[in-house]
Amino acid sequence: MLVLVYVDDIMVATNCEESKCKLFEELDKAYGLKEQGLLSEYLGIEVDQTPDTVTLRQGKYAREVLETFGYDNAHAVGNPMETNVRLVPLGDNEESDTSFEYRKATGMLMYLATGTRPDLAYAVGQLSRFVSKPSNKHTA
Incomplete structure (x- = not known):
């Protein structure tokens, strides 16, 4: 049991x-x-x-994530992130993009990745490296 x-x-x-x-x-x-x-x-x-x-x-939760960040009309893709994309941190003199709730989005996506969507794990892992200072390149 x-x-x-x-x-x-x-x-x-x-x-x-x-x-x-x-x-x-x-x-x-x-x-x-x-x-x-x-x-x-x-x-x-x-x-x-x-x-x-x-x-x-986690269909309801996935829809909630999309709606929360204004992506309710987004279309499904086969791969959430190409593995050849190289994300880099902002330079010391560059300002972080605060217009997007990056930490919240990353956390919500992490819950999906660890719950029922392991296909998101690589992309979320890469994006989570930049939660302290995200740029608009990380949210594109």
Whole structure:
């Protein structure tokens, strides 16, 4: 049995229905916690289950990220960042671009990359190197 607890969110994965029922009986006695049925969402990650597969998605969150930064009409691309692009830091005398919430965007994209979108990890890793002093080249 696998039990994940994050603040007040609990997820239980098991192949033994009897053990799961016993666990929830004890949790109900101690904390008034009831079983909610088949998992459909956990920590903002959408979960679709069939007898053969479990699919995790963050579609709602990805749309929220796009809307937050005004990219709601953006089109999907096959590769989030070409690997031959070389990003460089600003020079000492250059001013950082403060018109874009770079740290917030990088953090939101990092949550996607670590949750369900590992294809974003390289691009987000590269962009996160510049959170202290981003330029408009880093947001293009």
